[in-house]
Structure formats: C-alpha cells, structure tokens
C-alpha cells in the first residue's frame with residue numbers, strides 16, 4: 001500500500017476550523033501567538049501501524065493547536081509513548097480497539113526508513129520523466 005505523504009499535513013481549512021474551535025489559543029497554556037498544528041498521535045508512529053495508517057492521520061480529531069513551547073514539549077513527550085499508550089490514545093480519539101492497535105504488526109523503524117527512501121526515489125524518477133516530455 002502506498003501512502004500519500006501530503007495527507008499527513010493538515011489542510012488549511014482543518015487548521016482554521018480547529019483554531020476557531022479552541023478560540024485561537026494554545027490548547028495547553030492559552031498563549032495566543034505562534035500557534036502550530038500538532039499531531040496528537042505522530043505521523044511517524046501512525047505510519048508504522050497498519051491499523052492506524054488508513055484512518056486516523058488525516059482526521060481532525062488528531063489535531064491540536066499548540067504554541068511553539070508546548071509543541072516542543074508535546075513532541076518530546078510523544079517519543080516516550082509505548083505501543084499500549086498509543087493504543088489507548090487511538091481508542092480515546094477514534095474509538096479504535098486499543099489492543100488491536102497495540103498488537104498490530106508494526107513496521108520497524110528501519111523498514112519505515114527504507115520504505116521512505118524508496119518512495120523518495122520513485123518520486124524523483126517521476127519528476128524526471130515529467131520533465132522529459
């Protein structure tokens with residue numbers, strides 16, 4: 001299955017909608033400046049889990065608005081999550097079965113890296129071809 005990377009980026013509409021819903025404030029500390037869209041479950045983890053891949057990464061529920069400081073903290077915290085914790089998060093956000101998520105056949109970090117390199121190469125070749133025409 002090939003995954004379109006652009007889908008990992010939140011659309012402007014979705015961002016605006018979320019910002020409006022949280023009254024243009026950081027959802028952690030309430031700061032009003034430099035808000036960034038944050039993936040609650042990271043793309044990196046979701047990409048490696050076959051249960052998570054197709055469904056949740058694009059969903060607005062996985063989006064939080066955070067200021068730069070809180071975003072940094074959230075990213076650091078996210079790295080510590082275990083598979084069980086990600087399962088629970090997927091259940092809380094999307095109603096997925098936490099055990100199914102945690103016990104899914106995860107792609108290893110190495111496999112993920114190789115796959116992304118191959119995808120990049122493929123895209124480059126495509127671009128070259130397009131230019132020749």
Ligand SMILES: [Zn+2]
Nearest residue numbers: 026029067070
């Ligand atoms: Zn903040």
